[in-house]
Amino acid sequence: LHKKIMTIFYAPIELIGMMDSPFVRRVAIALTHYELPFQLQALSVYQHPERLAAINPLLTVPVLRNASLTLLDSREILAWIDMQSPHPNLRDTQLSAHNLARAASDVLALKAGELYRELGLRNENLHSESSVQRIISQMAAALYSIEATAHRLPDQINHTSIAIATSYRFAQTVAQHFRLELPITLTLQKRCQQWEHLPVFVACDPD
């Protein structure tokens, strides 16, 4: 216990990124769930590229760092966070069974990011209708894949359900911003609404 307190006192955790990134939010929710104190440094890839590059030349978020290490890649960061907790109960105990839902969550979030770059960062005369259609159809496939397995997920949250909920929220936000329609997935929608009401999710709200 003494060692744990010392660690927290001398090596505060800093999380770099903004909560509107689903990958940053996954890390913030895990830290909050485990009651590991952290400071959020709200830097964005698109709004603060120079300040972010000084911390991470790859220009990716999340970045997690303390006095002794800097870590990139949300999955590696989450594995490290699990190791810091005496009760890493966010670890998914049915890894293979939930592989598709987890992979679909990553595709959903990555393609929503691609959609944002296509329609939000590019000059309007350089938009490609076929690219938008390809992206939207991959997002739809991801939503259907998660929907098909959503009822089998445990009520207790874990890394898989956090990945699903954060990706779902981000995809809906991006689609609404550009007035695009995503397929309605009722089971998934209901579960995500339940998860979003949990205190750890509310504490890491993207809005």
Added chain:
Amino acid sequence: LHKKIMTIFYAPIELIGMMDSPFVRRVAIALTHYELPFQLQALSVYQHPERLAAINPLLTVPVLRNASLTLLDSREILAWIDMQSPHPNLRDTQLSAHNLARAASDVLALKAGELYRELGLRNENLHSESSVQRIISQMAAALYSIEATAHRLPDQINHTSIAIATSYRFAQTVAQHFRLELPITLTLQKRCQQWEHLPVFVACDPD
């Protein structure tokens, strides 16, 4: 031993994807290294979307499957492959120390894929010079990040060095295809040449 032989006999491993994807190649190299027999089903996201969608609606590669399971996501697939081997000596024993090199390898491969979609799949009049510049500068940052740590990697190959080598090869191939220049990173180049001469790399050649 009997159980292992039975498993291999009754559940042959099928790897879906093409060797020109660095993420597919990582899996093929790991299977070859562990001497786990597998069949390659050469399907491409861009050339065979319908046939791939029938196996994986998310339209991503690699896919690994046998009689009892289907797995997506190269990192999850590699973790599963490690568990099938009695001597999983590709596991990186210095995870945190090599975190940056591994994250940079993923960025390098993902951005090379983005460059291919930008210049290879999009109509020429819809190319965005600023997007190409952003992608190239992220690839350059990734190369410099790997170069800075390349001399510290062990001579023995592991998942980190395989990730580096496969991403490097793919990035060079895409850049040469579009006659774009990437920064020269001499230490990295030399190490990748050494790795590419190893029998497991030659057996999984992308060309």
